[in-house]
Amino acid sequence: MDNKKTENSGSKKTEDLKGFVTETKDTTMTTNQGLKVNDTNNSLKSGERGSTLLEDFLLREKITHFDHERIPERIVHARGSGAHGYFELYESIAEFSKAGIFTDTSRKTPVFVRFSTVAGSKGSTDLARDVRGFAVKFYTDEGTWDLVGNNMPIFFIQDAMKFPDLVHAVKPEPNKEIPQAASAHDTFYDFVTHATETLHNQIWAMSDRAIPRSLRMMEGFGIHTYRLINDKGESHFVKFHWKPKLGVHSVTWDEAVKISGADSDFHRRDLWDAIEAGHFPEWEFGIQIVAEEDEHKFEFDLLDPTKLIPEEMVPVKIIGKMTLNKNPENFFAETEQVAFLPGHIIPGIDFTNDPLLQGRLFSYRDTQLSRLGSPNFHQIPINRPIMPTHNNQRDGHMQMDIPKGQTAYFPNSLSGGCPHLSKMSEGAFTSYEERIDARKIRTRSESFSDHFSQPALFYRSLSDWEQKHVTDAYIFELGKCLNQNIQERMLYMIAQIDEDLSQKVAKGLGLKVPKSVDGPVNQAIGADADVSKHQPPKKKIYLDKSPALSQAKTKFDSIETRQIAVLIADGFSMKDFKKMTEALKKEGAMIKTVAPHGGTVKSDDGQEQKVDAAIITTESVLYDALYVPGGKASVNALKKESKFIKFINEALKHCKAIAADHEGVDFLEATYVSDFKDDVAVCLNTEPSKFIKAIAQHRNWDRMKKAEKIPA
Numbered sequence: 001m002d003n004k005k006t007e008n009s010g011s012k013k014t015e016d017l018k019g020f021v022t023e024t025k026d027t028t029m030t031t032n033q034g035l036k037v038n039d040t041n042n043s044l045k046s047g048e049r050g051s052t053l054l055e056d057f058l059l060r061e062k063i064t065h066f067d068h069e070r071i072p073e074r075i076v077h078a079r080g081s082g083a084h085g086y087f088e089l090y091e092s093i094a095e096f097s098k099a100g101i102f103t104d105t106s107r108k109t110p111v112f113v114r115f116s117t118v119a120g121s122k123g124s125t126d127l128a129r130d131v132r133g134f135a136v137k138f139y140t141d142e143g144t145w146d147l148v149g150n151n152m153p154i155f156f157i158q159d160a161m162k163f164p165d166l167v168h169a170v171k172p173e174p175n176k177e178i179p180q181a182a183s184a185h186d187t188f189y190d191f192v193t194h195a196t197e198t199l200h201n202q203i204w205a206m207s208d209r210a211i212p213r214s215l216r217m218m219e220g221f222g223i224h225t226y227r228l229i230n231d232k233g234e235s236h237f238v239k240f241h242w243k244p245k246l247g248v249h250s251v252t253w254d255e256a257v258k259i260s261g262a263d264s265d266f267h268r269r270d271l272w273d274a275i276e277a278g279h280f281p282e283w284e285f286g287i288q289i290v291a292e293e294d295e296h297k298f299e300f301d302l303l304d305p306t307k308l309i310p311e312e313m314v315p316v317k318i319i320g321k322m323t324l325n326k327n328p329e330n331f332f333a334e335t336e337q338v339a340f341l342p343g344h345i346i347p348g349i350d351f352t353n354d355p356l357l358q359g360r361l362f363s364y365r366d367t368q369l370s371r372l373g374s375p376n377f378h379q380i381p382i383n384r385p386i387m388p389t390h391n392n393q394r395d396g397h398m399q400m401d402i403p404k405g406q407t408a409y410f411p412n413s414l415s416g417g418c419p420h421l422s423k424m425s426e427g428a429f430t431s432y433e434e435r436i437d438a439r440k441i442r443t444r445s446e447s448f449s450d451h452f453s454q455p456a457l458f459y460r461s462l463s464d465w466e467q468k469h470v471t472d473a474y475i476f477e478l479g480k481c482l483n484q485n486i487q488e489r490m491l492y493m494i495a496q497i498d499e500d501l502s503q504k505v506a507k508g509l510g511l512k513v514p515k516s517v518d519g520p521v522n523q524a525i526g527a528d529a530d531v532s533k534h535q536p537p538k539k540k541i542y543l544d545k546s547p548a549l550s551q552a553k554t555k556f557d558s559i560e561t562r563q564i565a566v567l568i569a570d571g572f573s574m575k576d577f578k579k580m581t582e583a584l585k586k587e588g589a590m591i592k593t594v595a596p597h598g599g600t601v602k603s604d605d606g607q608e609q610k611v612d613a614a615i616i617t618t619e620s621v622l623y624d625a626l627y628v629p630g631g632k633a634s635v636n637a638l639k640k641e642s643k644f645i646k647f648i649n650e651a652l653k654h655c656k657a658i659a660a661d662h663e664g665v666d667f668l669e670a671t672y673v674s675d676f677k678d679d680v681a682v683c684l685n686t687e688p689s690k691f692i693k694a695i696a697q698h699r700n701w702d703r704m705k706k707a708e709k710i711p712a
């Protein structure tokens with residue numbers, strides 16, 4: 001593998017980090033004090049078989065460090081994977097924002113991105129049904145900007161005050177610490193059915209968006225409405241979007257469950273391997289702009305984070321691109337210690353009064369204090385801005401800088417007034433001067449009370465196969481709830497979104513959709529609030545469908561980095577193998593040979609071919625497509641291993657592209673493929689181009705209904 005490709009091309013942040021990287025190559029072992037060590041295997045004892053001496057400072061140093069190696073994992077988003085890269089601007093948007101990254105097209109702004117699941121612990125499976133975090137740290141010339149978003153455009157709750165309740169409901173139940181990394185349990189649905197604001201994000205979590213094929217194949221969203229501020233001090237509302245170059249693709253739930261067993265690091269490995277192989281993941285960056293005077297023209301409130309602005313109402317303007325081109329040197333130092341704060345902002349961008357965002361501005365700084373242990377967490381290499389910092393903050397645990405001088409206060413004359421204040425004309429940050437005339441009041445705006453229109457819009461906008469996946473997901477999730485009241489209450493809520501969907505889910509559960517539920521629908525308002533005002537009103541239909549919400553409308557033009565399993569044994573046809581794999585490789589696909597055993601196998605013309613995976617070590621769910629070349633002896637050997645038959649049937653069931661040539665076709669006759677010979681993604685003795693087209697389609701969902709019956 002060409003590691004040079006992953007060098008991050010002189011990025012200011014990479015250069016900065018280089019100063020902190022330590023290497024062990026060609027070095028001698030020392031203690032932390034630089035003392036050379038000649039034995040790290042045996043403690044100091046009173047005689048060969050005697051007790052260990054307290055004097056043994058080498059033992060104490062080694063063990064003490066080990067004892068304190070762990071830090072608290074993130075309370076949410078504990079499981080994550082990170083990468084370095086850069087952001088480039090296609091065109092200036094100076095009319096909206098004065099931020100350097102939005103006006104200067106010559107810049108390559110370094111970024112560090114961390115993707116995550118939300119509910120699971122640090123060691124949980126990548127394939128949990130969950131929202132994915134999409135946090136981007138931009139190291140800009142004006143200071144660090146963190147855009148801490150998710151792969152879904154809306155959030156579960158409207159006010160930060162409810163975040164601890166949401167998280168306590170979804171996390172493992174506190175008495176038995178079950179289930180890990182799963183929302184399919186009573187406490188979550190108990191909460192969801194009483195706080196109906198959650199239903200929009202919840203139905204997204206039932207969709208395929210919650211089980212991405214790859215972190216490189218999912219969208220990202222800033223979610224909140226933010227402000228862009230131009231050099232005249234004018235404000236526009238904005239929503240931020242990331243659009244993956246490879247399109248938005250997912251696995252099926254059956255695959256997700258199996259991948260969790262076969263390779264629970266599936267997403268982390270996929271991201272790492274793609275970057276190491278030089279297939280750098282890319283996302284285009286887009287903005288939705290709303291003028292100040294249009295703030296109230298929508299049928300929903302722009303400050304409500306459970307609402308999206310349909311792209312058909314306000315198009316996404318693509319203005320830049322992010323490329324991830326370097327893996328971290330050390331997981332803990334970079335990916336674990338990186339601290340994202342929505343409050344890290346730069347001139348040209350500002351907050352709105354979204355009550356969820358406002359609470360986040362407090363929470364993220366606060367959490368770093370217990371997670372990283374010190375207010376100096378910004379001095380950790382990955383968190384340092386690329387610009388020098390000067391202020392009068394001092395001391396604290398693990399101070400890494402040596403601030404010089406007599407003064408640590410402002411104003412001062414002893415240090416010539418330094419660090420002096422920056423003028424606005426020199427690029428200082430100032431908050432947008434929003435006019436406010438209001439009562440101080442603890443309440444929820446009535447404009448936030450429509451909880452069903454957008455989940456319904458989402459469901460209506462999905463294709464048939466996506467709707468089927470949502471239905472199955474609800475049946476699975478509610479089927480795991482032990483409390484029938486909660487199941488029925490949820491069926492009632494789903495019926496408010498879509499009656500037909502609720503009936504299908506009820507059928508799967510063997511229950512009836514209730515006509516009403518006990519108590520107010522929305523109970524998350526407050527004891528003295530007039531709940532009737534907040535009962536979600538009747539669903540509104542302000543847009544029939546939003547095609548942008550459907551994965552059926554994504555990109556299907558590339559097979560780059562797709563994993564293709566090629567099933568071979570001794571005697572496989574090298575001619576078939578070469579023709580197909582060379583065509584696939586040309587398009588950027590990754591070829592993985594799977595054989596009855598590891599090591600190598602011999603082709604029909606006597607060549608040794610390396611085996612990437614022995615069948616016992618692998619599963620079809622880890623690949624996007626499969627190919628069986630000809631070769632009588634090879635096919636006979638494959639037939640002898642029943643797992644190859646399972647491998648093929650399972651790939652077929654998951655609607656993947658399958659190809660075979662010559663005797664390979666005979667082998668497929670022994671599987672359920674024989675019932676699918678007319679399928680467009682089953683390519684028997686065809687040119688590679690047909691197979692390539694089928695892989696680019698990601699899946700042949702037309703096969704889904706019939707393929708579901710395959711017992712695999």
Ligand code: HDD
Nearest residue numbers: 074076077114133134135149150155160163223363364367
């Ligand atoms: Fe959060 C982490 C995304 C609401 C409190 N959040 C965290 C991460 C992401 C998000 C991607 C992981 C960052 C990383 O990789 O280190 N969170 C969101 C989004 C939200 C949101 C998109 C709504 C739009 N979060 C939210 C609220 C609160 C928090 C309302 C609290 C009031 N989030 C946290 C936290 C975390 C966090 C507890 C845990 C670790 C961390 O911050 O650094 O403070």
